[in-house]
Amino acid sequence: ETGVTQTPRHLVMGMTNKKSLKCEQHLGHNAMYWYKQSAKKPLELMFVYSLEERVENNSVPSRFSPECPNSSHLFLHLHTLQPEDSALYLCASSQQGSDTEAFFGQGTRLTVV
C-alpha cells in the first residue's frame, strides 16, 4: 500500500453513538493532520501531530478526540456529535522540514443523524 489510507470511507452515526475514524500513512512522514471539509467552507484544520505529539488544536469541540499512537497512524474518536458535524473528514501527512507538499487520504464522509 502507498500513500494515505482512511477508513471507513462513509459513516452514518446517531448523535449518541461513539465511532472512530482511522488514518494510516505509508510515506514515512513525521506529521499528520485532520481536516474538516464542509460544503461551501474553506478547509478547516482540526489537529496536527508532529512526531506523535499534538502541536495544534484549533479550538475543536471536545466531542472530537484525536489519537496518534505512532507516526504512521492517526485516529479521530467521535462521540455525541451534532448534525452540523456532518462533513468530509480528511487526513493528511507531510514531512516537516522538507519542501514537499502534504498528501491527503480519500476522506471519510460522515453523516450525523
Add this chain to the structure above:
Amino acid sequence: ELKVEQNPLFLSMQEGKNYTIYCNYSTTSDRLYWYRQDPGKSLESLFVLLSNGAVKQEGRLMASLDTKARLSTLHITAAVHDLSATYFCAVDASNYQLIWGAGTKLIIKP
C-alpha cells in the same frame, strides 16, 4: 492573520479556451501549493511553489508565484473537459499551518 483569497470561486468555460485562477494572500510566505479535488474525492497535489518567480507546468496547467505581490496564478491553456474540478491554493503559514483558499470550481463544457 494570514488570509488567502481565490478568484473566481466559480468558472464555467468552453473547451479550448484559456483562463487564469488567482490566489492572493495577505502576509509574507514563500511556500504555496495548488491542489485539485474531484467531486467526492480527496485532494491531489498539483504544484509546489517555493520561491519568488517560481513557475511550474504540467500539461495544460501552469502555476506561478510572485511573493512580492503575494499572488499566485494557475493558468489553464486550451481547457479540456477532464480538467473540470475544484482547485485550491494553500499558503504555508509556518507552525504546521496551511491556510487554504475557498477553492475555484471549474466546469469545462465540451
